[in-house]
Amino acid sequence: MSNALQAAFGSWSLPAPVTLALCLLTLIYLRGWIRLRRALPKPIGIWQLVAFISGLASVWLAVGSPLAALDDDLLSVHMIQHVLLMLVAPPLILLGSPAVPFMHGFSKRIVRNLLGPILRRPLLQQLGRTLTHPLFGWLAAMVALLGWHYPVVFELGLGSDTWHEVEHACFLVTGLLFWWPVVQPWPSIARWPRWCIPLYLFMATLPCDALSAFLAFCDRVVYPSYLTTPRLFNISPLQDQECAGALMWVCATFIYLVPAVVITVQLLSPPATLPAEQTQAESHRTGNRELPAAPEVA
Numbered sequence: 001m002s003n004a005l006q007a008a009f010g011s012w013s014l015p016a017p018v019t020l021a022l023c024l025l026t027l028i029y030l031r032g033w034i035r036l037r038r039a040l041p042k043p044i045g046i047w048q049l050v051a052f053i054s055g056l057a058s059v060w061l062a063v064g065s066p067l068a069a070l071d072d073d074l075l076s077v078h079m080i081q082h083v084l085l086m087l088v089a090p091p092l093i094l095l096g097s098p099a100v101p102f103m104h105g106f107s108k109r110i111v112r113n114l115l116g117p118i119l120r121r122p123l124l125q126q127l128g129r130t131l132t133h134p135l136f137g138w139l140a141a142m143v144a145l146l147g148w149h150y151p152v153v154f155e156l157g158l159g160s161d162t163w164h165e166v167e168h169a170c171f172l173v174t175g176l177l178f179w180w181p182v183v184q185p186w187p188s189i190a191r192w193p194r195w196c197i198p199l200y201l202f203m204a205t206l207p208c209d210a211l212s213a214f215l216a217f218c219d220r221v222v223y224p225s226y227l228t229t230p231r232l233f234n235i236s237p238l239q240d241q242e243c244a245g246a247l248m249w250v251c252a253t254f255i256y257l258v259p260a261v262v263i264t265v266q267l268l269s270p271p272a273t274l275p276a277e278q279t280q281a282e283s284h285r286t287g288n289r290e291l292p293a294a295p296e297v298a
Contacts, residue, residue, distance in 0.1 A: 015064045022056045022064075029053075029098060032105030044100060052096025058089035063168050072158060073229040075215075075237075079244040082171055086141065087255045090175035094183040134181040134192050134200055141178035142207045144170050149211055151222055158225045178204070182259055195267055198260040208252035216245030 029052055036044050061067060062084035070077040103111055118124065130136060147153060148167050157167040182197055184190055192200070214222075218241070221227055226237045235243070 015068075018064045019060065022060050026053060026056055028105035029096070029101045030105075032101030032103065035104045036101060044097060048096045051092045052098060052101075055089045055092030055094075055096065058084045058092060059172065062089070063165075070232070072225075073232055075223065075226055075240050075244040076247055079247050081168070082145075083248065083251045083255075085168055085171040086145065086175040086178075087251060089172065090179040091183055091259070094176065094179055094185045097185045100186060131177055132180045132188060132191070134196070137174075137177035137180055138200060138204060140174040141204065144174040146207055146211060151224075154223055155225055158223070182263075194263060197263050201256045201260045205253060205256050208256075209249060212245045212247075212249035212252065214245070216242050216249065218245075 030049070033044060033049050062081040067077060067080065071081055072078075103115070106115065148157065148170065157164045180188065181191060182201065219238075221237045221241055223241075226240065229237075
């Protein structure tokens, strides 16, 4: 291992606040998931638990792992962080249907006396409907992507730990808003027809492709800070920038393509129907029980 790489990893320390917060979210979700599985085994599966924990693990990998020690030295590592925070963690977290386990992960007193009244406030529900609208989510994600990669703003994040944390939080939050209409976690309501979502995903690839192509084919280093960083893995700043652009191009294209194909296949497939006997047996087995009521989110 080179001296520069040893120095980079030597500067890493475990970020206790982020790690503790992610562990706490995992424990609350797991507690609610176990309670739901004991009451109703069918509505929430183990794959949702795995998806949610994988999403939180992706967040920690981006901002809390030793990977974060290299983002100031390599633009390609910085880009991996952005991919994890915008394209990997948000859909995995939402696939875990977090609203249901969280509502059961807290104590009944907290849900009844604190969370319930807050979530039922008309102003908060109206804000939720606005924030989770597909158009707002698309615009927020694209503005965050292009805005934070503008050289002056990007350099601001490199030069300040506080702004760097704001940048990461912005990517994660806008990523959740962007993926919300794609995943449509319970108890949200679809705002657009389902056939619009593949187009929604396709339109999101255009800004990503433009930015990644600019980084990959530009003949100069766009972010001056990387000209003075230690050379790791014997690659030049321009080669590092080309690698970052190619990484973003490939990851964004495939990650957006997969759900678009899945949704298209679902729309073109005939609806599955269960035999009457199987439907009756399933209804009898579950006793026609439903999930406990939760505040509606748009």
